[in-house]
Amino acid sequence: MASLPPIDLPPGATGAGAFDAQAAETDGGVLFDHLLRLGDDSLILGQRLGEWTGHAPSVEVDLSLANIALDLIGQATHFLNYAGEIEGKGRDGDALAFHRDVLDFRNCWLVEQPNGDFAQTMARQLLFSTWQKSLFEALKGSADRTISAVAEKAVKEVSYHQELAAEWVIRLGDGTDESRRRMQDGLDWMWRFVPELFDMDEATAFLAARGIGADVAALRADYDRRIDAVLAEATLDRPRDQRPILGGRRGHHSEHLGHLLCTMQFLPRTYPDATW
Amino acid sequence: MAQDWPLWEVFVRSRGGLSHRHVGSVHAPDPEIALRHARDTYTRRMEGISLWVVPSAQIVASDPADDAAMFDPAADKVYRHPTFYSIPDDVTHI
Numbered sequence: 001m002a003s004l005p006p007i008d009l010p011p012g013a014t015g016a017g018a019f020d021a022q023a024a025e026t027d028g029g030v031l032f033d034h035l036l037r038l039g040d041d042s043l044i045l046g047q048r049l050g051e052w053t054g055h056a057p058s059v060e061v062d063l064s065l066a067n068i069a070l071d072l073i074g075q076a077t078h079f080l081n082y083a084g085e086i087e088g089k090g091r092d093g094d095a096l097a098f099h100r101d102v103l104d105f106r107n108c109w110l111v112e113q114p115n116g117d118f119a120q121t122m123a124r125q126l127l128f129s130t131w132q133k134s135l136f137e138a139l140k141g142s143a144d145r146t147i148s149a150v151a152e153k154a155v156k157e158v159s160y161h162q163e164l165a166a167e168w169v170i171r172l173g174d175g176t177d178e179s180r181r182r183m184q185d186g187l188d189w190m191w192r193f194v195p196e197l198f199d200m201d202e203a204t205a206f207l208a209a210r211g212i213g214a215d216v217a218a219l220r221a222d223y224d225r226r227i228d229a230v231l232a233e234a235t236l237d238r239p240r241d242q243r244p245i246l247g248g249r250r251g252h253h254s255e256h257l258g259h260l261l262c263t264m265q266f267l268p269r270t271y272p273d274a275t276w
Numbered sequence: 277m278a279q280d281w282p283l284w285e286v287f288v289r290s291r292g293g294l295s296h297r298h299v300g301s302v303h304a305p306d307p308e309i310a311l312r313h314a315r316d317t318y319t320r321r322m323e324g325i326s327l328w329v330v331p332s333a334q335i336v337a338s339d340p341a342d343d344a345a346m347f348d349p350a351a352d353k354v355y356r357h358p359t360f361y362s363i364p365d366d367v368t369h370i
Contacts, residue, residue, distance in 0.1 A: 058281065067316050171306075
């Protein structure tokens with residue numbers, strides 16, 4: 001990714017826009033923001049995968065995708081409940097999931113990308129789960145005991161997600177002409193969202209230095225090795241690096257996230273007292 | 277697409293010491309994916325600790341038309357059951 005030139009800003013420009021989220025000013029604020037990132041990644045991808053329910057290529061694949069979705073939503077519940085505790089304003093995981101607007105979400109761009117066809121969904125899953133597995137392996141050693149406990153449980157789930165996605169990427173890549181073309185297209189679509197996963201912004205560096213967060217930049221070399229191994233077996237080409245797309249961690253999102261939230265948040269916002 | 281995938285019979289061992297038991301079937305393109313489909317379909321509520329999948333085409337089944345010849349002759353052979361022994365009261369787990 002480092003091969004791309006940075007964007008030159010004109011003199012006097014800060015690179016920050018009117019919709020940029022303010023950087024957290026307290027340690028608790030940084031931790032809250034970090035927990036939103038962890039929780040929102042899992043929540044949004046879980047919701048995306050849930051869209052396949054009833055539409056997957058077979059009933060077995062339907063269940064595979066729903067199982068992954070439920071694992072992810074379970075992780076989100078832990079991280080967002082804890083985020084609510086750290087924030088101390090009486091919000092729980094549900095309040096954070098269903099009563100925040102799009103600019104307040106801190107997930108990466110990769111997870112909010114549309115499902116596309118099954119190949120595109122599997123490309124996203126491989127690229128995300130491979131990263132999330134390394135992340136949680138690192139977070140198992142977090143100085144924050146809640147984060148380390150959730151990571152320890154979740155890493156087993158995510159290992160399975162990564163293996164399943166790799167199996168499908170290999171079969172579709174090394175399959176028919178059509179499956180190969182679709183798999184390559186799916187990878188090409190998702191590839192530009194990978195650099196964001198390894199972006200060390202100030203908050204990430206702050207928490208990594210305190211042993212609470214992970215040094216995500218350090219995970220990149222291992223990630224590339226793992227992805228390359230799968231692509232080699234799938235006989236797929238590693239996509240060309242494009243200009244990275246960043247900003248999800250600061251509240252900038254693609255147009256897709258708002259639509260996803262409409263569906264996800266509609267019911268609890270319209271019927272706040274609904275239970276089931 | 278799914279109708280092109282062969283069928284696999286799924287067997288689950290629910291806990292150590294018990295035998296694998298037939299629980300159903302899944303469609304899958306190959307053995308590895310069949311195992312994953314079996315895991316995702318039949319062990320998502322902690323039903324098992326071990327899985328087998330077998331191509332359904334490899335199962336050799338008896339013909340229902342032969343039921344009478346196959347199974348009826350066993351019906352009146354009560355002496356094949358070990359029920360004619362008296363078991364001492366202090367022997368348990370029999």
